[in-house]
Amino acid sequence: MKFNIALLAGDGIGPEVIDQAVKVSDAVANKFGHEITWKPALTGAAAIDAVGEPYPDETHDICAASDAVLFGAIGHPRFDNDPSAKVRPEQGLLKMRKALGLFANVRPTFTFPSLLEKSPLKRERIEGTDLVFLRELTGGIYFGEKGRREEGETAYDNCVYTREEVQRLAKKGFELAMTRSKKLCCVDKANVLETSRLWRETVQAMEKDYPEVEVSYEFVDAVAMRLVQWPNSYDVLITENLFGDILTDEASVISGSMGLMPSASLGSDIGLFEPIHGSYPQAAGKNIANPMATVLSAAMMFENFGLQEEGKAIREAVNKALNEGIVTEDLSDGGKAYGTKEVGDWLASNI
Amino acid sequence: MKFNIALLAGDGIGPEVIDQAVKVSDAVANKFGHEITWKPALTGAAAIDAVGEPYPDETHDICAASDAVLFGAIGHPRFDNDPSAKVRPEQGLLKMRKALGLFANVRPTFTFPSLLEKSPLKRERIEGTDLVFLRELTGGIYFGEKGRREEGETAYDNCVYTREEVQRLAKKGFELAMTRSKKLCCVDKANVLETSRLWRETVQAMEKDYPEVEVSYEFVDAVAMRLVQWPNSYDVLITENLFGDILTDEASVISGSMGLMPSASLGSDIGLFEPIHGSYPQAAGKNIANPMATVLSAAMMFENFGLQEEGKAIREAVNKALNEGIVTEDLSDGGKAYGTKEVGDWLASNI
Numbered sequence: 001m002k003f004n005i006a007l008l009a010g011d012g013i014g015p016e017v018i019d020q021a022v023k024v025s026d027a028v029a030n031k032f033g034h035e036i037t038w039k040p041a042l043t044g045a046a047a048i049d050a051v052g053e054p055y056p057d058e059t060h061d062i063c064a065a066s067d068a069v070l071f072g073a074i075g076h077p078r079f080d081n082d083p084s085a086k087v088r089p090e091q092g093l094l095k096m097r098k099a100l101g102l103f104a105n106v107r108p109t110f111t112f113p114s115l116l117e118k119s120p121l122k123r124e125r126i127e128g129t130d131l132v133f134l135r136e137l138t139g140g141i142y143f144g145e146k147g148r149r150e151e152g153e154t155a156y157d158n159c160v161y162t163r164e165e166v167q168r169l170a171k172k173g174f175e176l177a178m179t180r181s182k183k184l185c186c187v188d189k190a191n192v193l194e195t196s197r198l199w200r201e202t203v204q205a206m207e208k209d210y211p212e213v214e215v216s217y218e219f220v221d222a223v224a225m226r227l228v229q230w231p232n233s234y235d236v237l238i239t240e241n242l243f244g245d246i247l248t249d250e251a252s253v254i255s256g257s258m259g260l261m262p263s264a265s266l267g268s269d270i271g272l273f274e275p276i277h278g279s280y281p282q283a284a285g286k287n288i289a290n291p292m293a294t295v296l297s298a299a300m301m302f303e304n305f306g307l308q309e310e311g312k313a314i315r316e317a318v319n320k321a322l323n324e325g326i327v328t329e330d331l332s333d334g335g336k337a338y339g340t341k342e343v344g345d346w347l348a349s350n351i
Numbered sequence: 352m353k354f355n356i357a358l359l360a361g362d363g364i365g366p367e368v369i370d371q372a373v374k375v376s377d378a379v380a381n382k383f384g385h386e387i388t389w390k391p392a393l394t395g396a397a398a399i400d401a402v403g404e405p406y407p408d409e410t411h412d413i414c415a416a417s418d419a420v421l422f423g424a425i426g427h428p429r430f431d432n433d434p435s436a437k438v439r440p441e442q443g444l445l446k447m448r449k450a451l452g453l454f455a456n457v458r459p460t461f462t463f464p465s466l467l468e469k470s471p472l473k474r475e476r477i478e479g480t481d482l483v484f485l486r487e488l489t490g491g492i493y494f495g496e497k498g499r500r501e502e503g504e505t506a507y508d509n510c511v512y513t514r515e516e517v518q519r520l521a522k523k524g525f526e527l528a529m530t531r532s533k534k535l536c537c538v539d540k541a542n543v544l545e546t547s548r549l550w551r552e553t554v555q556a557m558e559k560d561y562p563e564v565e566v567s568y569e570f571v572d573a574v575a576m577r578l579v580q581w582p583n584s585y586d587v588l589i590t591e592n593l594f595g596d597i598l599t600d601e602a603s604v605i606s607g608s609m610g611l612m613p614s615a616s617l618g619s620d621i622g623l624f625e626p627i628h629g630s631y632p633q634a635a636g637k638n639i640a641n642p643m644a645t646v647l648s649a650a651m652m653f654e655n656f657g658l659q660e661e662g663k664a665i666r667e668a669v670n671k672a673l674n675e676g677i678v679t680e681d682l683s684d685g686g687k688a689y690g691t692k693e694v695g696d697w698l699a700s701n702i
């Protein structure tokens with residue numbers, strides 16, 4: 001197969017980890033007889049510096065014309081203490097999600113046996129955890145009308161959901177549950193919010209189309225607790241945008257493998273694949289960043305193309321590297337630490 | 352001093368744990384020469400059954416005429432799977448918070464050395480944790496306009512905050528920080544929400560009035576992570592209603608002592624004091640519920656009256672009980688388990 005893939009390296013360590021994912025993806029393409037054409041484009045602070053906005057039209061055109069987007073990380077400290085700055089990297093992210101119709105953010109949290117000790121949780125709590133959040137990504141309070149009134153003394157944000165928005169996200173959740181343990185948890189705050197009641201009634205109405213899936217409904221505050229207590233009691237979870245933002249980040253730290261967690265943002269068409277970690281400007285250019293989350297994001301990309309074997313080849317290489325200690329300093333535990341590039345080279349040559 | 356205290360036992364184990372808190376409070380009053388008149392009133396499912404609504408006017412009148420409210424727990428499983436039921440115990444809770452002007456929910460999370468092993472977190476992560484959330488409790492998306500349009504196909508919830516609402520909550524935060532380590536963390540999502548930007552700018556403007564307090568600003572998703580990673584890096588945190596709902600519950604499980612965590616809800620005048628645990632209907636009437644969280648809530652009540660010694664007497668009795676193993680079955684670890692009432696009796700006689 002032939003693919004065009006937009007390459008949005010972004011800020012901080014983004015370019016370095018993206019380079020490794022490109023290398024590994026090319027090795028996979030080589031082995032399985034595919035052809036990838038990479039289409040680099042600007043985003044984040046890098047794009048603000050170059051053209052004055054974080055998600056330029058040109059970048060959008062490149063993404064929209066590609067089969068997928070591979071994304072590094074964005075964000076720069078000079079924007080961090082000025083949330084009201086006119087132009088911010090985050091705006092680019094939100095604009096991109098909306099423009100590409102990426103309504104479903106897929107965020108797995110799983111454990112690697114060799115990394116269990118890194119978890120803040122006790123081993124018996126975290127062992128065997130393998131869950132996936134599907135976070136709605138283009139609706140809710142992120143995109144509702146917001147503003148000020150009474151001369152700036154009152155602020156408001158509107159949270160809005162339509163039944164259709166819930167349905168298309170829930171459909172992906174049911175489908176994913178069917179490929180896994182057939183357990184689906186709908187996370188909401190239906191005891192307080194009208195949007196949550198719409199979520200709950202919509203999902204309830206869809207249950208009959210997936211008779212094999214066992215659906216549970218839990219309040220967001222209860223899930224925030226149980227994720228820490230018994231993370232391995234969850235499998236597939238679906239939720240709205242803001243709850244998903246909070247809970248997926250909470251979930252990401254419990255495994256102890258945050259530096260390894262990939263993600264996908266899917267819509268009807270083009271998917272975007274990115275590590276969940278940030279741009280770590282302090283580490284930029286030092287060849288110390290862990291590229292594995294980005295490499296595993298590339299695995300999700302292949303799998304989303306329906307190329308399961310290709311994805312598996314990447315996952316196996318990563319597992320092997322972890323087992324053999326071919327890791328960056330965040331995972332080397334005082335042993336030998338490899339550079340970002342060296343880990344990438346090793347993975348590519350082990351495909 | 353003389354106090355009138357409204358006694359809202361509520362549902363499930365509420366009445367049993369409230370009984371113990373009354374007993375211990377009376378012992379304190381006796382010892383320190385105070386006089387408490389208890390004013391029982393209906394709330395929760397119990398009130399729905401008796402008079403058709405969860406926070407009847409009569410109950411409100413009793414609360415409004417009291418110096419404080421001591422609250423057990425509300426909620427009953429028969430309401431749980433019908434979030435759209437016309438009358439629900441939770442509505443009573445929200446109505447009560449608003450009617451009594453309880454805008455600040457104070458939620459401490461601390462550890463007991465003897466209970467550290469109960470935490471899902473590793474000892475080195477949790478040891479020394481002693482933080483307090485101040486959650487805004489009568490504003491935000493809980494109380495904004497909500498409803499449906501497009502024939503029920505679209506749902507909306509409005510999140511609204513005024514500068515004044517932020518100021519009065521933040522003021523309590525700054526004041527609390529001054530009595531502790533002078534560190535205050537403002538939790539928001541100012542990179543996305545206008546209400547959060549109002550929160551942040553309002554708190555920033557108040558910094559000059561508390562020059563000794565070191566204020567940090569963190570996004571809610573980052574706090575959801577760091578609470579699991581390094582809970583002991585926090586001290587006082589202030590946040591809006593919904594973020595507070597999620598984060599205080601997350602925080603409550605990290606200590607391993609959830610069954611012991613008290614809370615206070617404060618306004619300009621009357622305070623409400625309650626354990627953070629639920630009504631555990633399965634345990635109701637069995638004399639097995641742990642009364643310590645309710646007893647410690649009574650300690651917060653005395654402290655809020657300015658009676659520090661009285662509060663301390665209760666805390667010391669609880670510590671002693673924990674050290675001597677005078678505990679209910681949730682904490683007895685296979686050793687001898689005492690009943691709810693027996694723990695209450697022991698605490699009262701050790702004041």
Ligand SMILES: CC(C)[C@H](C(=O)O)[C@@H](O)C(=O)O
Binds near residue numbers: 090245543572
């Ligand atoms: C940067 C921010 C706008 C973004 C979000 O809240 O969606 C981020 O936290 C994420 O989860 O991708």
Ligand SMILES: CC(C)[C@H](C(=O)O)[C@@H](O)C(=O)O
Binds near residue numbers: 191192221441444596
């Ligand atoms: C029962 C519910 C309405 C309530 C809330 O969300 O405020 C509860 O979760 C709490 O935190 O006291």
